[in-house]
Amino acid sequence: MCEHGEFASLILGGMAPSAPVTASLFFTCLADALYPNVALATATVLERFGVTVRVPLSQTCCGQPAYNSGHRKEARKMAAGFLRAFDGDGYIVTPSGSCAVMVKEMYPVLFRNEPRMLDLACSVGERVFELSQFLVDVLGVTDPLSAFKGKVTLHDSCHLVRGLGVREQPRRLLRAIPGVELVEMEDSDRCCGFGGVFSVKNPHISCAMVEKKIERILATGAQYVTSGDLGCLMNIGGAVSRSGYPVQPIHLAEILAGPPPDEET
Amino acid sequence: MEPKCHNFSRNVEQALANRNLQAAISRTTGRFLEHRNAAVRSFPGDFEAAREAASRLKLATLRDLDIHLSRFIEEAERRGATVHIARDAAEARDIATRIAKDEGIALAVKSKSMATEEIGLNEALEGAGIEVVESDLGEYIIQLAGEPPSHLIAPAVHKTREEVARLFSEKLGETYTEEIPELVAIARRRLREKFLSAGMGISGANFLVAETGSVAIVSNEANARMATTLPRVHMVVASIEKVIPLMSDLPPMLRLLTRSATGQPISSYVSVLTGVRRPGDAEGPSKLHILLVDNGRSAILRGKYREMLKCIRCGACLNICPVYQTIGGHAYGWVYPGPMGSVLSPLLLGLREASALPDASTLCGACADVCPVKIPLPDLLLELRADARAQGHRTPGEVLGMKGFAAIMGRAGILEALERIGGVVCRLLFKDGKIPWLPFILSGWTDRRDFPAPAVRPFRKLWKSKRGVLPWNR
Numbered sequence: 001m002c003e004h005g006e007f008a009s010l011i012l013g014g015m016a017p018s019a020p021v022t023a024s025l026f027f028t029c030l031a032d033a034l035y036p037n038v039a040l041a042t043a044t045v046l047e048r049f050g051v052t053v054r055v056p057l058s059q060t061c062c063g064q065p066a067y068n069s070g071h072r073k074e075a076r077k078m079a080a081g082f083l084r085a086f087d088g089d090g091y092i093v094t095p096s097g098s099c100a101v102m103v104k105e106m107y108p109v110l111f112r113n114e115p116r117m118l119d120l121a122c123s124v125g126e127r128v129f130e131l132s133q134f135l136v137d138v139l140g141v142t143d144p145l146s147a148f149k150g151k152v153t154l155h156d157s158c159h160l161v162r163g164l165g166v167r168e169q170p171r172r173l174l175r176a177i178p179g180v181e182l183v184e185m186e187d188s189d190r191c192c193g194f195g196g197v198f199s200v201k202n203p204h205i206s207c208a209m210v211e212k213k214i215e216r217i218l219a220t221g222a223q224y225v226t227s228g229d230l231g232c233l234m235n236i237g238g239a240v241s242r243s244g245y246p247v248q249p250i251h252l253a254e255i256l257a258g259p260p261p262d263e264e265t
Numbered sequence: 266m267e268p269k270c271h272n273f274s275r276n277v278e279q280a281l282a283n284r285n286l287q288a289a290i291s292r293t294t295g296r297f298l299e300h301r302n303a304a305v306r307s308f309p310g311d312f313e314a315a316r317e318a319a320s321r322l323k324l325a326t327l328r329d330l331d332i333h334l335s336r337f338i339e340e341a342e343r344r345g346a347t348v349h350i351a352r353d354a355a356e357a358r359d360i361a362t363r364i365a366k367d368e369g370i371a372l373a374v375k376s377k378s379m380a381t382e383e384i385g386l387n388e389a390l391e392g393a394g395i396e397v398v399e400s401d402l403g404e405y406i407i408q409l410a411g412e413p414p415s416h417l418i419a420p421a422v423h424k425t426r427e428e429v430a431r432l433f434s435e436k437l438g439e440t441y442t443e444e445i446p447e448l449v450a451i452a453r454r455r456l457r458e459k460f461l462s463a464g465m466g467i468s469g470a471n472f473l474v475a476e477t478g479s480v481a482i483v484s485n486e487a488n489a490r491m492a493t494t495l496p497r498v499h500m501v502v503a504s505i506e507k508v509i510p511l512m513s514d515l516p517p518m519l520r521l522l523t524r525s526a527t528g529q530p531i532s533s534y535v536s537v538l539t540g541v542r543r544p545g546d547a548e549g550p551s552k553l554h555i556l557l558v559d560n561g562r563s564a565i566l567r568g569k570y571r572e573m574l575k576c577i578r579c580g581a582c583l584n585i586c587p588v589y590q591t592i593g594g595h596a597y598g599w600v601y602p603g604p605m606g607s608v609l610s611p612l613l614l615g616l617r618e619a620s621a622l623p624d625a626s627t628l629c630g631a632c633a634d635v636c637p638v639k640i641p642l643p644d645l646l647l648e649l650r651a652d653a654r655a656q657g658h659r660t661p662g663e664v665l666g667m668k669g670f671a672a673i674m675g676r677a678g679i680l681e682a683l684e685r686i687g688g689v690v691c692r693l694l695f696k697d698g699k700i701p702w703l704p705f706i707l708s709g710w711t712d713r714r715d716f717p718a719p720a721v722r723p724f725r726k727l728w729k730s731k732r733g734v735l736p737w738n739r
């Protein structure tokens with residue numbers, strides 16, 4: 001629905017930026033309220049690579065929960081708020097694949113009958129990147145310079161892999177960390193059963209799905225399961241915490257940032 | 266069949282309680298998928314380009330569907346067929362029953378057809394005293410069991426071998442055996458008698474070719490061929506979107522259909538049936554009735570769900586769907602299961618009956634990725650969810666909750682205040698940072714999962730205290 005603007009052609013042209021890069025952190029409501037360390041880790045990693053991180057403090061939720069359950073009026077309201085908060089220039093980076101997809105792919109649908117808002121949605125949308133995508137595709141990072149240690153398996157979140165086409169970027173970053181052993185699980189891109197509102201509207205199906213996912217995670221013998229989406233991690237983590245499975249969910253940004261200073265050995 | 270989509274959550278509970286079912290479904294869908302993926306890898310040419318071309322062909326055909334349909338009707342009638350048009354399921358049942366009666370039919374054999382399931386043909390014919398026998402092995406099994414199909418191409422996928430054995434001994438009085446070749450032999454023997462005495466064969470159609478008025482049917486059992494050639498009368502029941510313009514459009518569609526369905530480069534049988542038996546023909550029916558069923562398609566065609574009519578019923582979206590794999594086909598409550606059913610059933614039955622189906626998806630997008638005609642299933646599910654809200658098929662609690670959520674999210678200051686209150690309260694209540702139960706509509710989350718307690722210092726607060734409030738931070 002959007003035509004590529006200048007910004008996108010720059011990126012698609014494969015030009016790594018040479019001038020200092022500024023990025024606005026789209027920290028997501030989930031990280032804000034439940035996992036502030038993930039947002040902090042995202043900022044840490046970006047700053048490590050010389051990015052000037054701005055945090056628009058008026059941002060709240062992109063509206064995905066409302067949109068996904070059909071409440072378009074409410075979703076539009078939240079989307080308009082998001083566009084106001086992020087109007088401007090520079091990259092927008094987020095530690096969540098599904099939130100990135102919401103802005104990039106769904107805002108144009110939400111505003112399909114409002115030409116002015118549609119333009120704004122498109123121009124903001126093309127500035128949005130998921131963290132690993134931004135690091136690898138835009139900054140050209142090959143080594144995240146992380147001191148993280150452990151055996152890690154990666155859950156490909158649906159929106160990252162099928163929405164944004166991001167499959168290799170997180171793997172490349174993980175493999176470049178000397179202390180990380182990346183072990184692949186079977187069907188890593190099969191949905192974990194979260195699905196936002198799905199997880200509360202269809203909890204039995206959701207739980208059966210997450211159990212299948214955890215089976216595959218455990219089969220790898222990894223200590224950590226990571227992902228570029230907090231929704232999946234909250235779902236997997238919720239089941240792990242209830243049943244006491246021997247694996248620890250951790251967001252990709254936290255691995256990339258390395259262990260927090262007080263845990264460093 | 267009476268739709269039971271409104272009972273979705275009860276259907277799901279039943280499905281999840283049945284361990285056999287889940288094992289059987291995941292085994293079969295897994296095998297179909299493996300074969301499909303292998304067939305895509307070894308596809309002669311660019312599979313993506315083939316999907317794109319098929320999607321375009323279908324869309325272009327739908328745009329001028331009336332023209333292609335008239336051509337089909339004209340060409341089919343020119344070759345001796347009688348074409349009937351039914352606006353809805355009831356009319357389709359009436360027409361089909363009348364045809365059977367006029368032809369003096371006492372026994373009809375059927376090959377697999379979703380359109381006849383949709384209109385409830387078997388019950389109608391049986392109600393009129395006509396015996397109907399399903400001749401596809403899977404359909405035969407579920408007919409004996411009195412159940413609807415649970416998969417588009419493998420209707421009895423939910424049945425284990427033991428269940429079939431029991432069914433055959435109870436319903437047919439055969440000696441009990443669990444050996445598959447013996448079970449197949451029983452069905453074959455029983456069906457052969459029926460084929461030879463049936464006055465009418467009933468089939469669906471995978472494609473209707475406008476150029477020649479032909480009906481194309483793919484199958485892996487010889488039954489379709491027998492049902493369409495042995496009996497004196499052949500009745501085709503097909504929904505109107507099955508039409509394609511040219512005979513040369515058929516091969517590219519078949520290539521995608523069979524590969525996406527079972528991974529076969531081509532099915533064991535492909536029948537292209539054109540007109541009635543001519544003098545000198547070795548076989549074929551002397552009477553051919555083609556019943557075209559609209560049943561809501563014209564309306565779909567005009568609106569935002571048009572792309573759903575591209576569906577060629579390959580079943581790939583079912584096989585890859587983690588929800589379908591978990592609950593099987595019957596839970597969807599009507600004849601069309603999985604992601605395609607979650608779109609099509611509400612369109613055909615209305616959201617009052619089926620508003621739970623569009624919600625039964627995580628929007629993971631796997632279905633859209635495999636669909637050979639590139640139907641954007643998740644987008645259509647989202648549209649249906651929006652329609653469900655607009656038409657009042659949302660609980661007041663949900664609507665109120667969402668309004669409240671949007672209002673809180675409208676002001677970062679309010680959000681932050683609430684987050685901090687929530688954080689402090691939860692820290693007092695849940696010392697280990699895990700919330701073991703949530704209230705109201707959220708309670709499903711905590712049946713078998715914990716919820717993380719909100720942070721006492723949300724990120725916004727953390728960042729402000731670390732970095733201060735800078736000009737761009739407002």
Ligand code: SF4
Binds near residue numbers: 576577605632638
């Ligand atoms: S929606 Fe697509 S994948 Fe699903 S049955 Fe129809 S054609 Fe096949």
